[in-house]
Amino acid sequence: MFQPAITGSGVFTPQQVITNDELVAAFNAYATRFNAEHAEAIAVGEVEPMGPSSAEFILSASGIEQRYVMDKTGVLDPDRMYPALRQRSDDEPGIMAEMALDACGKALAAARRAAEEVDLVICAASNHERAYPAIAIEIQQLLGAGGFAFDMNVACSSATFGIQAAADMVRAGSVRCALVVNPEICSGHLEWRDRDCHFIFGDVCTAVVIERAEDATGAHFLIHSTRCATQFSNNIRNNNGFLRRTRPDGVADRRDMQFMQNGRKVFKEVLPLVSSHIGAHLQDQGWTAADLRRLWLHQANKSMNDFIGRKVLGRVPDPGEQPNILQDYANTSSAGSIIAFAKHSDDLSPGDKGVICSFGAGYSVGSVLLERA
Numbered sequence: 375m376f377q378p379a380i381t382g383s384g385v386f387t388p389q390q391v392i393t394n395d396e397l398v399a400a401f402n403a404y405a406t407r408f409n410a411e412h413a414e415a416i417a418v419g420e421v422e423p424m425g426p427s428s429a430e431f432i433l434s435a436s437g438i439e440q441r442y443v444m445d446k447t448g449v450l451d452p453d454r455m456y457p458a459l460r461q462r463s464d465d466e467p468g469i470m471a472e473m474a475l476d477a478c479g480k481a482l483a484a485a486r487r488a489a490e491e492v493d494l495v496i497c498a499a500s501n502h503e504r505a506y507p508a509i510a511i512e513i514q515q516l517l518g519a520g521g522f523a524f525d526m527n528v529a530c531s532s533a534t535f536g537i538q539a540a541a542d543m544v545r546a547g548s549v550r551c552a553l554v555v556n557p558e559i560c561s562g563h564l565e566w567r568d569r570d571c572h573f574i575f576g577d578v579c580t581a582v583v584i585e586r587a588e589d590a591t592g593a594h595f596l597i598h599s600t601r602c603a604t605q606f607s608n609n610i611r612n613n614n615g616f617l618r619r620t621r622p623d624g625v626a627d628r629r630d631m632q633f634m635q636n637g638r639k640v641f642k643e644v645l646p647l648v649s650s651h652i653g654a655h656l657q658d659q660g661w662t663a664a665d666l667r668r669l670w671l672h673q674a675n676k677s678m679n680d681f682i683g684r685k686v687l688g689r690v691p692d693p694g695e696q697p698n699i700l701q702d703y704a705n706t707s708s709a710g711s712i713i714a715f716a717k718h719s720d721d722l723s724p725g726d727k728g729v730i731c732s733f734g735a736g737y738s739v740g741s742v743l744l745e746r747a
């Protein structure tokens with residue numbers, strides 16, 4: 375058995391930003407137009423009028439101030455309200471692979487590894503732009519990596535579940551150096567015309583290098599233990615899928631072909647799941663909350679993270695102990711906790727311990743116990 379370690383991490387951040395004010399202005403223009411177009415039906419009670427969105431609500435309900443996206447013009451166009459991405463031929467890299475190359479390049483540079491030394495690529499994300507061939511195999515080829523590659527999807531927990539898969543293979547010796555990469559184009563499966571959720575998501579790509587600790591050439595994080603758990607729930611759901619056209623009701627661009635959630639229920643049900651998951655994981659590892667210098671949590675909602683931090687530590691976390699990045703990036707699905715880790719881990723000293731924890735659709739929860747070496 376070999377000791378696995380995270381030896382590098384990288385973040386690709388899209389160039390385009392949408393502030394809450396910009397988002398709300400576009401949404402409200404769309405809603406005003408919708409209400410005017412349906413004025414008669416609204417007057418006789420056949421159609422519900424659309425209520426306006428508000429930047430104050432978004433900030434207080436979520437803590438989100440802005441989000442990065444791959445295309446803002448389409449999202450902010452009241453005639454469209456979803457991203458406009460350019461057509462690509464099959465002979466050029468796909469958009470997810472392109473984002474992944476940037477994040478993987480940064481992670482490999484941090485680990486001081488060449489791409490040829492990688493023998494496993496896992497592309498773990500909430501959605502993949504095509505069914506096959508796997509995006510991971512395209513990334514493997516573009517990087518010039520060896521070994522094998524595969525895609526996986528556990529929604530918001532894709533990254534931590536991917537880390538567990540890679541760490542287990544490094545531990546067993548079946549691979550020596552793995553890349554777990556998370557290109558998340560949440561803007562593509564978000565319903566921007568629904569004020570209940572239009573502010574929640576953003577785009578990003580993260581990557582980590584996982585290899586034997588004995589091979590590490592610089593500062594790294596020992597992966598002491600990983601734990602994944604799932605529990606079926608319909609409270610976060612997207613019904614788009616490959617059988618869509620086979621069903622009588624599957625052709626239209628229905629609301630449930632995009633992200634759907636019962637946010638209040640998710641909030642209430644996922645919080646206890648996550649707090650007890652982290653508590654039990656620490657206990658089984660022989661660690662206590664007092665051992666933790668840092669919590670790199672999934673980035674969905676500020677109050678949710680505040681609650682989990684308090685519950686796990688048994689006190690209000692000190693500034694910096696539980697860093698949030700959601701104010702800048704919004705919810706980036708599986709990449710959120712990895713952005714927090716990548717941007718807020720360099721200052722830790724050898725011996726410092728921390729936990730990466732993701733949670734979301736499925737439901738799914740994944741935790742990774744780390745120690746700076």
Ligand code: CO8
Nearest residue numbers: 427428431435530560563569570633637638674675734735
């Ligand atoms: N502006 C103004 N008012 C609004 C807005 C808005 N934008 N949106 C809603 N309102 C109104 C509502 O209509 C409601 O009005 P009323 O009281 O009259 O009915 C009122 O404000 C309160 O609304 P909510 O009850 O919805 O507000 P909450 O306080 O519950 O906040 C949140 C909503 C922020 C969504 C909150 O419930 C939350 O964060 N929940 C947790 C959600 C979560 O963590 N989900 C994880 C999902 S991510 C995941 O698993 C990955 C999925 C795969 C990726 C998908 C990519 C697209």
